[in-house]
Amino acid sequence: MERIPILKMGPYLLVTIQVDMHDRLAMTLQDDLTERISKTGSRGVLIDISALQMVDSFIGRMFANMAAIARVLDAEIVVVGMQPAVAITLVELGLSLPGIRTALDVERGMAMLGKSLAASTLPTPGDDGSGEGDAGPAE
Amino acid sequence: MERIPILKMGPYLLVTIQVDMHDRLAMTLQDDLTERISKTGSRGVLIDISALQMVDSFIGRMFANMAAIARVLDAEIVVVGMQPAVAITLVELGLSLPGIRTALDVERGMAMLGKSLAASTLPTPGDDGSGEGDAGPAE
Numbered sequence: 001m002e003r004i005p006i007l008k009m010g011p012y013l014l015v016t017i018q019v020d021m022h023d024r025l026a027m028t029l030q031d032d033l034t035e036r037i038s039k040t041g042s043r044g045v046l047i048d049i050s051a052l053q054m055v056d057s058f059i060g061r062m063f064a065n066m067a068a069i070a071r072v073l074d075a076e077i078v079v080v081g082m083q084p085a086v087a088i089t090l091v092e093l094g095l096s097l098p099g100i101r102t103a104l105d106v107e108r109g110m111a112m113l114g115k116s117l118a119a120s121t122l123p124t125p126g127d128d129g130s131g132e133g134d135a136g137p138a139e
Numbered sequence: 140m141e142r143i144p145i146l147k148m149g150p151y152l153l154v155t156i157q158v159d160m161h162d163r164l165a166m167t168l169q170d171d172l173t174e175r176i177s178k179t180g181s182r183g184v185l186i187d188i189s190a191l192q193m194v195d196s197f198i199g200r201m202f203a204n205m206a207a208i209a210r211v212l213d214a215e216i217v218v219v220g221m222q223p224a225v226a227i228t229l230v231e232l233g234l235s236l237p238g239i240r241t242a243l244d245v246e247r248g249m250a251m252l253g254k255s256l257a258a259s260t261l262p263t264p265g266d267d268g269s270g271e272g273d274a275g276p277a278e
Contacts, residue, residue, distance in 0.1 A: 002192075003190070004157065004190070005155060005157065005187065005189045005190045005220070007153075007155070007187060007189075007220075007244075007245045008244065008245065008246055009148065009245055009246065009249075010246070014146075014153075014245075016144060016146070016155045016157070018143065018144065018155070018157050018158060019157060019158060048144065048146060050144045050146075051142070051143070051144045053141075081144070081146075105146075105147065106146045106147065106148055106153075107147055107148065107149070110148075
């Protein structure tokens with residue numbers, strides 16, 4: 001396995017981590033993700049780690065790095081699907097993942113991104129709002 | 140890695156295959172997918188194989204099996220992200236993946252599922268459509 005695929009799902013990017021991350025794979029993922037965010041203009045990235053049974057401080061740092069990179073590109077990272085044992089290990093390692101949002105599964109993560117992006121986006125000028133006021137035509 | 144995660148994305152399920160499939164992993168995936176389809180009532184499954192650099196007849200059979208299982212559960216499988224080299228190998232192996240639909244990437248696969256499911260679903264009774272088709276009444 002040379003690289004972890006990054007899937008574009010509508011306005012978001014989805015990364016599923018299924019294998020043990022080693023240095024080179026993590027660096028490649030970081031590079032790929034940076035490039036994809038800038039190329040697609042995605043503002044939300046979901047990282048699914050439901051297949052990870054254990055983590056170490058290396059993974060913790062990787063998430064922190066990716067979140068920092070995403071932030072300067074005006075994107076947001078949500079880590080989803082964390083196993084209970086992984087959460088316990090992270091806390092025991094003293095890694096509280098500052099600045100990284102988490103959600104129980106992909107659907108909740110998407111909903112979270114949708115809400116936070118909607119809140120940060122200005123309303124579009126050409127809003128197709130209800131123009132009932134125009135019922136009387138200007139003749 | 141004991142199992143490949145199956146992610147629920149709205150009405151669809153998404154499976155990303157990143158590792159070499161061996162017998163037991165394939166059987167586990169088949170079982171898991173069957174259970175998830177029946178539990179969630181999903182009618183579309185996307186299988187992303189963009190990380191696969193090569194295939195063999197075992198993978199080909201696995202796809203055929205999963206498609207057959209999905210079909211009897213009234214779901215549809217779309218294989219997305221196939222690498223050009225993989226497509227060439229499949230044809231050289233004589234595996235044309237009968238009954239399996241393919242798309243270039245996840246987004247196109249979703250669009251394909253959306254269209255085919257919309258076509259196979261009965262129109263809702265409260266349909267808000269404008270009845271322009273009724274312009275010429277059969278009198």
